[in-house]
Amino acid sequence: MSMFQIFHISGSAVSAQSQRLNTVASNLANVDTVAGPDGTAYKARQVVFQTALMGARDGGPADGAGAGVKVVDVVEDQTPGRKVFDPKHPKADEQGYVTYSNVNSVEEMVNMISASRSYQNNIxxxxxxxxxLQKTLQLGQ
Structure with a gap:
């Protein structure tokens, strides 16, 4: 694997973790949102990663190819949102329950710390x- 390949591999990870951080930020921004007029609340989203071969030539694996990462999908968590009994709330249903998003703020904070550390490590x-590479160039001087 060439030294330059490291930049492609780490760059793919930085890009993927950046998208993960943006998704976590959206989830955290919607922790306390309630169901809209259609009766559905915001659903937490999770990024799905996949290994990506870096340095392949002509569609086949190359000598010294490395594995990077790419985002293949962003999926919604299908668990139901939490229901809180508050009959005076303007968004309460007929039984007096308000449906909030299914975002768990503690899980999202852990996810954010993990993504942030992965991002920092790849940088x-x-x-x-x-x-x-700079030290290698300086050897010839």
């Missing part, structure tokens, strides 16, 4: 590779 990998 550090790219910075280390850059530093090694």
């Amino acid at each position: 550090e990998v790219m910075n280390t590779a850059k530093s090694l």
Whole structure:
């Protein structure tokens, strides 16, 4: 694997984790939203990753090819939203329950920390590779 391939692999991970962070931000922004006029509340979304072969040539695997990551889908969590009894709420149903989103703020915070650390680690990998390439160039001086 060439040193330059590291940038492609880490770059794919940074891009994927960036999308994951954006999804988590959307989920956290909708923690306390209630069901709209159609009766459905916001549903938490999760990013689905898949391994992506990096450095393949002519449709086949290349010598020294590495595996990166790509986002293949963003799926909605189908668990029902939490219901709170509040008959005075303007969005309450006939039984007096208000349906909130199914977003779990604790899980989303853990997801955010994990995505943030993965993002930071991949940036550090790219910075280390850059530093090694610069030192290699300096050997010839």
